[in-house]
Amino acid sequence: MASYDRPRDLGAALARRAAGPCVVLAGGTDHYPARVGALRDEDILDIGAIPELRGIQAVGDSWRIGATTTWSQVATASLPPAFDGLKLAAREIGGVQIQNRGTIGGNLCNASPAADGVPALLALDASVELATLGDTRHLPLADFILGNRKTRLGADQLLTAIIVPRAGATARGTFLKLGSRRYLVISIAMVAAMIETGAGGTIATVRIAVGACSPVARRLPLLEAALAGRRLERGIGATVRPDHLAALAPIDDVRGTAAYRQEAACELVARALETLAA
Amino acid sequence: MIRLAVNGRDVAVAGPPAARLADVLRDQLGLMGTKIGCDAGDCGACTVLLDGAQVCACLVPIAQAEGASITTVEGLAANGTLATLQVAFERHGAAQCGICTPGMLMAASALLAVDPHPSKHAVADALGGVLCRCTGYQKIVEAVLHAASDIGLSAPAAGVAVGAAMPRVDGTAKVTGAEVFGGDAGPPAALWLRAVRSPHWRATFHIGDLVGLHRRHPGLVRVLTARDVPGHNSFGIYPHIKDQPVLADGHVRFRGEAVAALVGDRATIAAIRDEDMPITWKPEDPLHDPAAALAEGAPLLHADRPGNVLTRGRVARGDLVAAFAGAHALAEVSVRTTFVEHAYIEPEAGWARRVGDRIEVAACTQTPYMDRDEVARVLGLAPEAVRIIPTGIGGGFGGKLDVAVQPLIAVAAWVLDRPVRCTFTRPESMAATTKRHPASITARAAVDTLGRLTGFDFHGDFNTGAYASWGPTVADRVPIHATGPYVVGAVRATSRAIYTNLTPAGAFRGFGVPQAAVAHEALMDDLAAKLGQDALEFRLENALRVGDPTATGQRLSHSCGLAACLEALRPRWRALRSEAERSNRADGAIRYGVGVGCMWYGCGNTSMSNPSTMRVGLARDGRLTLYSGAVDIGQGSNTVLVQIVADALGVAASAFTLVAGDTDRTADAGKTSASRQTFVSGRAAELAGRDLRAKLLRLANAGDDADLAIDGGTVRVRDHAGSRHVDLSGMTADANGDVLTGEGRFDPPTTKLDGDGQGSPYATYAFAAQLAAVAVDVKLGTVRVERMVAAHDVGRAINPMLVEGQIHGGIAQGLGFALMEEFVPGKTENLHDYLIPTFGDMPAIESILIEDREPLGPYGAKGIGEPALIATAPAILGAIHHATGVRVTELPALPHRLRAALKAAGWA
Numbered sequence A: 001m002a003s004y005d006r007p008r009d010l011g012a013a014l015a016r017r018a019a020g021p022c023v024v025l026a027g028g029t030d031h032y033p034a035r036v037g038a039l040r041d042e043d044i045l046d047i048g049a050i051p052e053l054r055g056i057q058a059v060g061d062s063w064r065i066g067a068t069t070t071w072s073q074v075a076t077a078s079l080p081p082a083f084d085g086l087k088l089a090a091r092e093i094g095g096v097q098i099q100n101r102g103t104i105g106g107n108l109c110n111a112s113p114a115a116d117g118v119p120a121l122l123a124l125d126a127s128v129e130l131a132t133l134g135d136t137r138h139l140p141l142a143d144f145i146l147g148n149r150k151t152r153l154g155a156d157q158l159l160t161a162i163i164v165p166r167a168g169a170t171a172r173g174t175f176l177k178l179g180s181r182r183y184l185v186i187s188i189a190m191v192a193a194m195i196e197t198g199a200g201g202t203i204a205t206v207r208i209a210v211g212a213c214s215p216v217a218r219r220l221p222l223l224e225a226a227l228a229g230r231r232l233e234r235g236i237g238a239t240v241r242p243d244h245l246a247a248l249a250p251i252d253d254v255r256g257t258a259a260y261r262q263e264a265a266c267e268l269v270a271r272a273l274e275t276l277a278a
Numbered sequence B: 001m002i003r004l005a006v007n008g009r010d011v012a013v014a015g016p017p018a019a020r021l022a023d024v025l026r027d028q029l030g031l032m033g034t035k036i037g038c039d040a041g042d043c044g045a046c047t048v049l050l051d052g053a054q055v056c057a058c059l060v061p062i063a064q065a066e067g068a069s070i071t072t073v074e075g076l077a078a079n080g081t082l083a084t085l086q087v088a089f090e091r092h093g094a095a096q097c098g099i100c101t102p103g104m105l106m107a108a109s110a111l112l113a114v115d116p117h118p119s120k121h122a123v124a125d126a127l128g129g130v131l132c133r134c135t136g137y138q139k140i141v142e143a144v145l146h147a148a149s150d151i152g153l154s155a156p157a158a159g160v161a162v163g164a165a166m167p168r169v170d171g172t173a174k175v176t177g178a179e180v181f182g183g184d185a186g187p188p189a190a191l192w193l194r195a196v197r198s199p200h201w202r203a204t205f206h207i208g209d210l211v212g213l214h215r216r217h218p219g220l221v222r223v224l225t226a227r228d229v230p231g232h233n234s235f236g237i238y239p240h241i242k243d244q245p246v247l248a249d250g251h252v253r254f255r256g257e258a259v260a261a262l263v264g265d266r267a268t269i270a271a272i273r274d275e276d277m278p279i280t281w282k283p284e285d286p287l288h289d290p291a292a293a294l295a296e297g298a299p300l301l302h303a304d305r306p307g308n309v310l311t312r313g314r315v316a317r318g319d320l321v322a323a324f325a326g327a328h329a330l331a332e333v334s335v336r337t338t339f340v341e342h343a344y345i346e347p348e349a350g351w352a353r354r355v356g357d358r359i360e361v362a363a364c365t366q367t368p369y370m371d372r373d374e375v376a377r378v379l380g381l382a383p384e385a386v387r388i389i390p391t392g393i394g395g396g397f398g399g400k401l402d403v404a405v406q407p408l409i410a411v412a413a414w415v416l417d418r419p420v421r422c423t424f425t426r427p428e429s430m431a432a433t434t435k436r437h438p439a440s441i442t443a444r445a446a447v448d449t450l451g452r453l454t455g456f457d458f459h460g461d462f463n464t465g466a467y468a469s470w471g472p473t474v475a476d477r478v479p480i481h482a483t484g485p486y487v488v489g490a491v492r493a494t495s496r497a498i499y500t501n502l503t504p505a506g507a508f509r510g511f512g513v514p515q516a517a518v519a520h521e522a523l524m525d526d527l528a529a530k531l532g533q534d535a536l537e538f539r540l541e542n543a544l545r546v547g548d549p550t551a552t553g554q555r556l557s558h559s560c561g562l563a564a565c566l567e568a569l570r571p572r573w574r575a576l577r578s579e580a581e582r583s584n585r586a587d588g589a590i591r592y593g594v595g596v597g598c599m600w601y602g603c604g605n606t607s608m609s610n611p612s613t614m615r616v617g618l619a620r621d622g623r624l625t626l627y628s629g630a631v632d633i634g635q636g637s638n639t640v641l642v643q644i645v646a647d648a649l650g651v652a653a654s655a656f657t658l659v660a661g662d663t664d665r666t667a668d669a670g671k672t673s674a675s676r677q678t679f680v681s682g683r684a685a686e687l688a689g690r691d692l693r694a695k696l697l698r699l700a701n702a703g704d705d706a707d708l709a710i711d712g713g714t715v716r717v718r719d720h721a722g723s724r725h726v727d728l729s730g731m732t733a734d735a736n737g738d739v740l741t742g743e744g745r746f747d748p749p750t751t752k753l754d755g756d757g758q759g760s761p762y763a764t765y766a767f768a769a770q771l772a773a774v775a776v777d778v779k780l781g782t783v784r785v786e787r788m789v790a791a792h793d794v795g796r797a798i799n800p801m802l803v804e805g806q807i808h809g810g811i812a813q814g815l816g817f818a819l820m821e822e823f824v825p826g827k828t829e830n831l832h833d834y835l836i837p838t839f840g841d842m843p844a845i846e847s848i849l850i851e852d853r854e855p856l857g858p859y860g861a862k863g864i865g866e867p868a869l870i871a872t873a874p875a876i877l878g879a880i881h882h883a884t885g886v887r888v889t890e891l892p893a894l895p896h897r898l899r900a901a902l903k904a905a906g907w908a
């Protein structure tokens, strides 16, 4: 008989992780769709009842988003405008039913190339907090997700939180998602951008990330470099050149061709910049 | 035990903590109102409230509901009084088949609890996670917006039911969750069946020794294979083409074909994976492309079908060579479309049990009598030994015109003499059941100097997949309709249905005509442009009118309302076109356009007898029953038939109860397809009502203008000569308890077609014209349909609300067909890779009903079911062309396709 543990505190959950292999279940919105037809005979660790894993707090010079914070909670949290991109992403994840259950940590651990949370968090320079019994470490998000459905999560670890460094007062974020229909759609491509301006409205910090165009969403360092120091104003989108997106490696699938994705990503990036300049 | 509160009641449930909340609600608590359409979060049919928040119950482990308060659809009505939201759903016609309705209601209640007067946008956002395949969403939005206004339901008085927008007669069960769909019930102690399906597109196989499997799975009662089928191991729509096995016999022709059936307890058969079966496969190279299937020397899918051609269709008339030689202008087009999935929210489901020497099969179906004959053949029984009891049906659209679970569960129940249930999973439903035919069409048309259509040359190849299903119907229907609803001098229209090793293509709303309409409407746009004429006026000048010959040489004597449709659209056309052109003067990535599409559609079977018989009974206590063999698949035939029979008899519609579909209790009304139930069964219902009326009047010796009033066991008849009573209480009752019955039968008059396809294939045709206004993002290749205006000649709108519901739902499917729906066999077998329109994709729809009476139809009515969808894609594609100059000919116009076409046309 398969076991099912639903501990109320993190210590117990980590002890269960340490005790042997188990499948972690948070909101279940990726877990169950992978089990249509029949449930598997598997040992489950349900982390949904652990209060310390849920909620968003300002801690020192960063924000801490608990791993089981749902997308609805992200969307309605009161957060500075740097998080606007993450909030837009939250509202685009499935329908309200999915947002009410699906968690931010689950989105990262599931590591789908089309996970909307990933580019939004890359643009926020997020790192993940990984805990084992007796140890907690931090890893930049870009280092945590290794590929399609592959992460650095150890069999004895849990992702406990996402840590976002506080940005300056001028920081603004945005997020654009492209799909073939309005609701409940897996992204063909999506773009997240965060810009902080300095004196005279010049771009002081900029982070732009594109999802669904490579096995893991990627930042665009060439473009970021090209933008740094420019004035954030109407027309800024024209800075974007196709070779700024050379790091992407999109594929053909039922949702779109690789060539289309590459080109659409370029257009979306330009639009995201215009949105931030408006 | 896990404790939770469900609809205010504390309950404790057993079972694995990982069990889905949806399964626990249904199987342990018996709350069947929570529907399962996908088990994957994609459809929202299972939406319930968990501590007030909407969630997909198929994604919540019951452990996470511990201590929570759950509200299901059964909890909405307080003490039997419907919530105002539920009443609003009924009043606005927001539930058609009703399978999505519980989910919609729950999502809406979560919204209304925090926002009692929401905006349209807020409604779409809140309900956007629930899919509906029937309604096109507009009436659902209206119902939610008006949920607060507490107006009850009203029913029309005697004699004025026809033409009234009355709520559905079967609507209440749909909003309470009480409607019993295919998967919602079954005999106690039923075994479950699961089909093992081929992972290969073409292969031979051998099933080895099953002893080990049985030993490992004690709950496995039996593994059925081809050998176990007691009668013929084959089925198919046409009596002479029974080419599909119930269980494949050593050879499979598509991936998803059933090769064995596991029968046992539910958990056991679910736990056995297909890979666990001792089957040795020898895969062979499949034929996927029709061109490969047609190639010289290609292996045959079916030995008796040379060249892998299932069938051909042909219509020819006039001197085509002369028409093209003397043409003033010409247009040509090639169109390619893909498989399209019905995506009804209810996967196929049902149960069967053996009752002595008879078998009963209850399943969701569009055609009980055809199912009866099919099951009889498979079991080797007489048709009378089979009883089909249609369950509620959560959407059909043609997909439930073929048997699916029926032969499997019938064989199992018969062989094992135990009741057997089966519910397809979503991926199984999508992999194993029929699709719309992919089409490859080339067409050209010619006009003379006066702008009249003089020649039309059309060929369509239709990929029918591995089995015939309704392929012949498509191949026959398409050439007849290929020209579109226009007068054309000379015509040649041919078609082929070609076998390939792919998912079988069958019946889907329109039987190939929607694909053909894309071609003929592209030609109309192009010819109008070449002549420098307005696209709508050009169509109007060439529109079929009473007395004109069709491509088959038929001259319509009545009810030919295309011109009226176009004239009704004209002011909107002009206004929307100039508005779009004005908007396009500004630069930007968004370009606006407006297109028009026309269609026609023959109601009923092609050149074939397709009668319907309706009966109405009057019981000793005055109760009226309509015995209708017509299955209401959500389109509303139950309601329409009651409206008709009520007026024909002369009593109020509310006086009737309905016995529908059961082959033991109703007469054959034919299938619910080909837009025939209102027209054919409606006429039969009118005749049945009149027959009963005549009997009553005779008993009362009253004239035809008399008024009837039924009051318990007494019928009061009043005419100019005074008032009399007919006393029912002393009369003898039949087996149904009826003392008087009326019967009506109608078979629409058609003729056989000759070798050139000449004749009168249909008794009447529906006509329509639709406008689409779109916004195209030329940089991304995305299209937003902003508005549709639909003018439909329905003969007579028996129930305008239901007609509008058909138009909205048809437009949603037409929009999906044009822009997003592409079933890729083996790849898009779920509702997140296969996309159908959501709340946010639907435009505002204006409907204009044209009533050009059809004298054969009941009160002048004809069909609307399929016509609603056919003009939509052409109108949208025409609008994209108007916006950008690009003609999309490969459907669907997914963003990557449209963007490639835009680039090829020079858009930056």
Ligand SMILES: Cc1cc2nc3c(=O)[nH]c(=O)nc-3n(C[C@H](O)[C@H](O)[C@H](O)COP(=O)(O)OP(=O)(O)OC[C@H]3O[C@@H](n4cnc5c(N)ncnc54)[C@H](O)[C@@H]3O)c2cc1C
Binding pocket: A023, A024, A025, A026, A027, A028, A029, A030, A031, A032, A033, A047, A067, A068, A092, A093, A094, A095, A098, A101, A102, A103, A104, A105, A106, A107, A108, A109, A110, A114, A115, A116, A117, A153, A157, A158, A159, A160, A184, A185, A186, A187, B040, B041, B042, B832
């Ligand atoms: C209909 C539908 C639509 C969707 N639409 C979108 C969309 O538009 N965009 C999008 O990005 N996603 C979408 N998703 C996917 C999904 O909802 C999200 O990825 C969600 O954030 C997953 O969170 P969860 O808590 O439900 O994950 P779960 O299903 O509980 O878990 C997902 C995976 O992560 C692991 N895991 C979860 N939490 C932890 C943890 N803290 N530590 C270690 N391992 C963990 C689990 O073991 C599992 O492998 C959709 C899903 C559905 C069903």
Ligand code: FES
Binding pocket: B035, B036, B037, B038, B039, B040, B041, B042, B043, B044, B045, B046, B047, B056, B057, B058, B059
């Ligand atoms: S059944 Fe739960 S979303 Fe479809």
Ligand code: FES
Binding pocket: B094, B095, B096, B097, B098, B099, B100, B101, B131, B132, B133, B134, B135, B345, B394, B395, B634
């Ligand atoms: S009424 Fe919505 S799916 Fe049928």
